[in-house]
Amino acid sequence: MSLPEDMVCEVLARVKDEGDLFTCARTCRRWSCLAADVRRRRWPDHRSSFLSGFFIAKSSARSLFPTPASVFGRDRRLLRSFFPDAASGLLKRATPLAARHGLLLVRLPSSGALLHLAVCNLLAGSCDVLPPLESDWKYRDSGYAILTSADCSSNGEQKSSSSYSSGYSALFKVLVICSNSDHQPCTLHTFSYSEASWNMPTEIVFNPTKVGICGPFMHRNAVVCHGTAHWLFGWDFLPPYASRLHTIDVDAETCQVSLTKIVSPIIHNVHIYDEPQLSVAANGALSLIYMERPGNNVQGFRLKICTRKDDEKSEDDGPVGWLYSRVVELKPPNQIRAEGLHLTFLGEKGGTVVVRDNYMNFYTADLETGVMEKLIYHGRVSRWMFIPFEIYWPTF
Template identity: 25%
Template sequence: MPPRRRAARLSSRPYSSAAAAEQWPRGWLAVRHNRPSKRARRVPTKIAQGDEDGTPLTDEILVGIFAGLPDFSDLIRCAATCRRWCRLVSGEAAFICRAARRRPRGPSSLLCSLALGFFYSHCHGAVPRFAPTASASRRLGLRQPSLNALVEGLDDGLFDASRLITSRNGLLVVELQHRERERALKLCVCNPMTGEVTVLPPLGGKQIVSPFACAVLTADDYSNDDDSHASDPPSSPSSSYYVLLLYGRRGFMACRTYASDGGRWGPEAKVGNAVRLGKKAMASMAGTAVAVRNKVVYWHAKSILFGLRLDTLQAEHVDMPMSGHDPAGNTLVGVSPDGRLRVVRVIEPHSLVTRKKRVAICVVNRSATGDEWEPRDEVIEVVGRFLPAETTWIKLRWICEKSGVVFFTAGCDDQRSDVYAMSLDKQEAEKVASHHGGSGGGGGSDSSPSWENLVGYEMDRTSYLSSLAMDDDDP
């Protein structure tokens, strides 16, 4: 356990609060689900009364079968079959997901249940807070008012005046406040589901240039079908991750990577074949980053999509699609259910009946070959269907990669701003939060004091499997 003194968080040596998880359950998962269960594959356990499933198979054999299932949705169906199977899938979630990383990948499906809500700062300098969806509140009983609850008693005030950077695969990256007369970049990576919090070694002086783009890459992103760039060994824990920073130098683009296993930043590397992006373009890249087929990370940089290959550190530049409509300027980059690059944008098509502009969301997917955009796009009418008919503006805020859930704000004036979560796959939406008074970001405004620095959050698949048994109390 790290010392309580505040200086510990600013040390060049990262620390984690995971060691205290059993004593102080700060994570959103219950303590008993954080502790690893007895390995069913090693010690066959006796079937508890009421857990009979009608099969003579031992726990060891069943866990092996679960680990070999080709699709994640099959695991969820198995967990829903009976109480015993649910406990095995939940208790051995880390082993099952780690085994899935070693198998050749097939098409995966979006799972909207992974999206739990969004983090935001309600005013400049405030501690980031969390707003859960209705389903997340029911399933997990989220009661964490702010990020400081994850480190309460260890490093109180760690996230005071912090800034949300990005979120992906259950991990949240936060920039910590600067000390007086200090300009070093200090990042913190935390997993709210498990309560793990790690402060990364600071980058100061000439080590980093702002503005920068950031992405979080987990072990899943460094394992693929052909093992052409398998920099992540099979024995690497599923909790290992990398933080990738992309920034501009004079005359070239550069990147730097932090590896959680080593606990340090790697050397600066030059990005090959990259167009030089200015400060405004780099600032526009702050936000969601997606990994397509676990090979290329993409950011939206105004008129193009900037991609970085994970194996060669070569840049890829993709022109934005022509949707055939009048774009309103709201654009997010995402991933389709079959792993293709996709663009989600707000459009204002003209109605042939009323001859008035409407507000809708357009989805355009990259072709299967990856060299062009599909000629047909999908237009989702949201005003009148999910939103009040008097809605005049929509601002896309965040898209969750594995769930396909888009968070956006909408309103009809500058006095109210509502936050919605919409599943692109199911085309269902719900209102997550509302703000009354002050500027709501309407009328084309790009930001809102009430939802400043909004970052969507979805848990990783291991945490999701672990949470399946949370309603199944131990006898």
């Protein structure tokens, strides 16, 4: 006996946590539509995605580490536990590289000059193995992005499942930017589900003397905003602390590559700020998040957020201005002594920040309130290894 829709809505309206509401949405298509309507009414200005866990890209941690109220439960789950026996064996030694909208890009064990990648859908339990990619570079020095059809469409609409082709279980595109021996990007490789093959590699040529950049990728996993994949690149904590930060930008639909200099209102000093991170604000704007350490008349840890001026277009690799947006004070749990505490900013997704302390404990922090919640011990992890896994509501 099925319940009337008004009764189901009444039940869903009493679900307090967004993660629990998403779990209810997975019951059936009818509940999915009703839960989505409840969410829009309760959180009209909320982001379309929320952080449900994260992966750590290293050989000893092929697991999803859930965040509080994760749709995957409270306990850590091995990656292969999400898939049937055939795929689980394949993923036993996989290394996570990038994630977006419930999809996870992983590297499969390989040897020689071939890079083997697969795209995993954790909610559907499907795993699509991509054709091998010939490479003479190290995958650890590369930047990765996995894009959905909505990212690649000029109108931003998700295609229906009837558009699936070539035997793949989802609609996606994969971008790989490899670096040369000087850690600078040199080649773009693209794979599309519709073509079922890697395109001819695109050589990336930037004039380093003109733009004055140096240093490696600052994060492996691209931040996608308005149909463009962005990687943060360069240093901005070298004396005299003038910013040398740039974004490498790849249009998801055309795969055109560009380089944009960042002109931030925050003068970055390595003794005051942790390295900044790219993010997407609740209003969809590309943002930079800086974490300010105690000192310089600052008692605790604060997040300073700058937002890109999207109405200001860059021409000929020129700079794009960023506006100082707001400050969020991080509030550690009461049982945590702030004295002597050192935090490292690992990443942000869907309004949730993840940081690590000097004792290798992890914390989540709400980007609106700054309230922190302690997670379990995870060991030494850098931002390069940190891959946030989001749940995307429009998928339902």
